[in-house]
Amino acid sequence: MFSNRNKHEYPKRDEYLLNCTSSNMTITCPVNYPPTFNHTFTSNETCPEYFRWIHEDLKTWKKKGITREMVESLKDTHFRLVIVNGTAYVKRYAKAFQTRDTYTFWAILQLLKLYPGRLPDLDLVFQCHDQASIKKDKYKGRKAAFAPPQFHYRGDDSTPDINIKPWIPLEKDFKEGNAMKNWTSRxxxxxxxxxxxxxxxxxxxxxxxxxxxxxxxxxx
Incomplete structure (x- = not known):
C-alpha cells in the first residue's frame, strides 16, 4: 500500500503520445496524427546528465568504429532497425516476449515525430530478452573493439529492469503505507x-x- 502524500517533487516531462490502438504494425500513422510537434529549443539548453552514459556505452567502438559485417554477424536478436532520411525500416527476426518489441517500435516512432530531421541515419540490431546475450567480461582488452554491437535494455545481470522511485522517497511511501494499518489486522x-x-x-x-x-x- 502506498501513500500519495509524498512531498518529493519530480521534474515534469512533456508527453507525446502515439495513437496506436491497433496491434497491426503494418499500418501507417492515422491521418489525424500531427506530422511534427512544435518543440522549441533554446540556445542555453544542455543535454541531461544521463546522456554521458551514451558515450560510456559506445566507447568500445570509438577508435575503430562499427562495420556492417559486425552488425550482420549477430544471430541472437529480435529485430534490425534502419533509419534513413527520417524513415524507419524494421526487419523482425524473432518474436519477443509479449509486447516488448512492439513498445520499442512505438518509442522509436515517438522520437522520429518529436525530433523530425534530427535523428541521424543508423543501422542497429536489438534484443529484448531478460538477460543480455553479449557479456562485457568476454570482450576486454584487445577483444573490446570486436564486441558485437547489440542494443539491449540491460547491460548485465545486475541491471535493474523495474522503473521505481529513488530509495529515499520510496522508503517514505513504504513507512506511511505500513502505518495506515497494522499487519496483524490485515x-x-x-x-x-x-x-x-x-x-x-x-x-x-x-x-x-x-x-x-x-x-x-x-x-x-
Missing part, C-alpha cells in the same frame, strides 16, 4: 503476477488457490 491474502514458464516459478502456479492458500497467482 487480510491474509497474497497476489502475484508474472511469467510462470521459467525456473522455480513453474511450481508457484500450484499455489494458485484462494481456498487452500489464500493466494491468487496470475500467469502473465
Amino acid at each position: 487480510e491474509p491474502y497474497a497476489f502475484w503476477k508474472g511469467n510462470l514458464h521459467t525456473g522455480p516459478r513453474q511450481k508457484l502456479g500450484k499455489c494458485n488457490s484462494i481456498k487452500d492458500w489464500n493466494a491468487e497467482i496470475v500467469n502473465q
